[in-house]
Amino acid sequence: MDRDAIASIRGAHREPGFGTMSVEDLVSIEGLIAAHRPASFLEIGTASGLSAAVIAHMLEEHGGERLTTVDLLDHFYADPSREAGFVIPLAYPDGKVAVERRTGWTAADVVAAGATYDMALVDGGHVHPWPLIDTLCVNVVLTGPRLVLQDDLTLFRRQPNGRGVGPKFLFDQFPESHREVFTSGGGNLFAVSLDLPPERIERIALDAFALPWTLTRKIPEDVVDKVQGVLDEHYSATLSQAFATCCATFNKPNGQYFRPRKSS
Ligand SMILES: C[S@@+](CC[C@H](N)C(=O)[O-])C[C@H]1O[C@@H](n2cnc3c(N)ncnc32)[C@H](O)[C@@H]1O
Numbered sequence: 157m158d159r160d161a162i163a164s165i166r167g168a169h170r171e172p173g174f175g176t177m178s179v180e181d182l183v184s185i186e187g188l189i190a191a192h193r194p195a196s197f198l199e200i201g202t203a204s205g206l207s208a209a210v211i212a213h214m215l216e217e218h219g220g221e222r223l224t225t226v227d228l229l230d231h232f233y234a235d236p237s238r239e240a241g242f243v244i245p246l247a248y249p250d251g252k253v254a255v256e257r258r259t260g261w262t263a264a265d266v267v268a269a270g271a272t273y274d275m276a277l278v279d280g281g282h283v284h285p286w287p288l289i290d291t292l293c294v295n296v297v298l299t300g301p302r303l304v305l306q307d308d309l310t311l312f313r314r315q316p317n318g319r320g321v322g323p324k325f326l327f328d329q330f331p332e333s334h335r336e337v338f339t340s341g342g343g344n345l346f347a348v349s350l351d352l353p354p355e356r357i358e359r360i361a362l363d364a365f366a367l368p369w370t371l372t373r374k375i376p377e378d379v380v381d382k383v384q385g386v387l388d389e390h391y392s393a394t395l396s397q398a399f400a401t402c403c404a405t406f407n408k409p410n411g412q413y414f415r416p417r418k419s420s
Contacts, residue, residue: 157214159183165210169247173234176206177279177307180341185277185305188347189214192301194274195221200263200290201280201307202227202241203234209247211277212255222254224271226261228280263293264382267390274300279307282320284370285402289383291326292361295350296390302350309337310344319370329360358395365398368413369406380407 163179170176177185189197189211197215199208208225215223227240241257248255258265263280276298278290287306294304309327311320327335327346334349350357375383380403387396405413 157186157217161213162186162210165213165247166206169204169206169209169243174204174206175234176204178341178344181307181338181345182207182210184338184340184345185211186214188275188303188305189218189220192275192303193218193220194300195219196271196273196275197223198266198273198276198294198297199223199225200266200276200278200294201225202257202259203279204232204238205241205244205257206247207277207279208241208255208257209244212244212248212251212253215253216251220253222256224256224258224266224273226258226263226266226280228260228262230259262379262382263290264379264386267293267296267386268382272297272299274298275303275305277305277307282308282311282322283372284322284325284367285365285406287322287326288361288364291348291350292357292391293383293386295357296386298350303347304350305345305347307345309346310342319372321370325364325367326360329364331356358392361391361395362398365395365402368411369402369408370411371407371409373409375403375407 162182166179197211202208202225212223229240232238232240240259244255276294278287280286280290291304306323308320309323312318312324330348334352336347337343338345387399
């Protein structure tokens with residue numbers, strides 16, 4: 157798909173406040189899909205479904221067969237009167253690519269479902285440590301070139317409170333050889349390669365989990381349990397224990413683990 161085709165689909169369905177990926181970032185994704193021709197693609201963070209619909213078009217053009225997109229919410233976060241992913245049947249009607257939409261899911265549910273994917277886009281929660289959790293879950297189900305696209309590297313700089321620092325914390329842990337920023341869209345989209353020894357991925361995760369979490373709301377216990385289950389089954393006891401310890405310290409909203417200094 158060329159830039160005009162991407163811009164035309166996006167322009168036909170985007171509304172103000174959609175919080176969707178930019179044309180330039182979608183063009184970068186098209187370049188990777190054209191180069192690697194993934195048969196299957198996973199997106200974490202559906203929202204309106206606009207990015208998923210555009211990616212479905214790209215997959216179809218390059219021989220792709222299936223796309224799964226998941227969102228924590230049943231509804232579109234910017235307009236609760238509409239369901240998450242409502243744009244998909246409008247912008248990609250009757251396409252050849254099988255599109256699976258799952259709501260009320262996180263990346264941990266994707267692991268439990270058991271399917272594998274050739275490429276992934278992480279664009280869900282941007283508060284730390286969600287991009288890290290998503291990446292660790294995606295790592296379990298990823299085949300093919302083991303490339304994971306990540307959105308919103310620069311979000312923290314655009315926010316007054318910097319809470320969306322999750323992508324930046326993750327990016328910073330990766331070796332330069334295994335991360336790439338797509339500058340055409342202002343450097344907001346990046347990719348990490350998970351083609352690394354498992355011990356290296358564990359070190360990245362240990363360091364990133366230990367950075368202060370920036371949650372706006374506590375991760376519910378049932379979700380913590382699912383993530384813990386993924387770590388128990390697919391990672392080392394050290395990493396699993398580190399997650400449990402960090403949850404005890406950091407799984408609180410609004411940085412409530414920072415205690416005010418006692419006055420003397
Ligand atoms: C920036 S929007 C995604 C935009 C969409 N990819 C696009 O470009 O059109 C982020 C979405 O992630 C969802 N989300 C937030 N935290 C999540 C999590 N932990 N797991 C899955 N989805 C999450 C939100 O409900 C929201 O719909």
